[in-house]
Amino acid sequence: MADLDPSDHTIDELEAQLDEIDDPETLQEIRDAETDGEDRTGALDAIDERLNSVTDDGADSSDESGNDTDAGSSDDGTSGNGLGIIDIRNQVRDVAADLIGRPLDGITEVRADDDGWYSTVEVIERNSIPDTQDILGRYEIDLDADGNVRGYRRLRRYRRGDTNDETLE
Numbered sequence: 001m002a003d004l005d006p007s008d009h010t011i012d013e014l015e016a017q018l019d020e021i022d023d024p025e026t027l028q029e030i031r032d033a034e035t036d037g038e039d040r041t042g043a044l045d046a047i048d049e050r051l052n053s054v055t056d057d058g059a060d061s062s063d064e065s066g067n068d069t070d071a072g073s074s075d076d077g078t079s080g081n082g083l084g085i086i087d088i089r090n091q092v093r094d095v096a097a098d099l100i101g102r103p104l105d106g107i108t109e110v111r112a113d114d115d116g117w118y119s120t121v122e123v124i125e126r127n128s129i130p131d132t133q134d135i136l137g138r139y140e141i142d143l144d145a146d147g148n149v150r151g152y153r154r155l156r157r158y159r160r161g162d163t164n165d166e167t168l169e
Contacts, residue, residue, distance in 0.1 A: 099141070
């Protein structure tokens with residue numbers, strides 16, 4: 001039974017506590033408690049990261065059990081291919097501004113492919129008055145099938161309302 005209640009800790013405190021736990025079953029119980037409680041994306045990411053590192057270290061034993069073969073997979077359908085487009089959109093919304101370091105203006109695309117998910121977001125790179133002169137950046141965020149960010153890149157910068165290279169249908 002997990003003695004750690006994730007809702008009693010900030011995400012940073014939780015990460016420090018998780019570093020001391022090596023048992024995948026205990027980590028899964030903590031993840032379930034977070035999902036049933038506050039359900040914070042950052043906390044779930046920290047728990048999943050620790051769970052993945054623990055199961056990666058003991059990959060041979062988890063493969064023999066047959067219950068937890070893919071690191072990060074769980075029986076509750078919340079990871080792996082169980083994530084839907086709404087889950088991915090919410091994940092992107094939660095991480096985009098911190099990842100890129102600028103305020104999120106909007107999500108313009110979320111799409112699945114064979115390797116995971118891609119999302120296109122727009123962030124405000126420079127505020128201007130009037131706001132029609134804001135400089136926006138369009139970024140592509142690459143996520144794996146579990147919704148973990150693998151990388152991102154800026155596709156272009158432009159003034160808000162600039163439609164030079166976009167086709168209207």
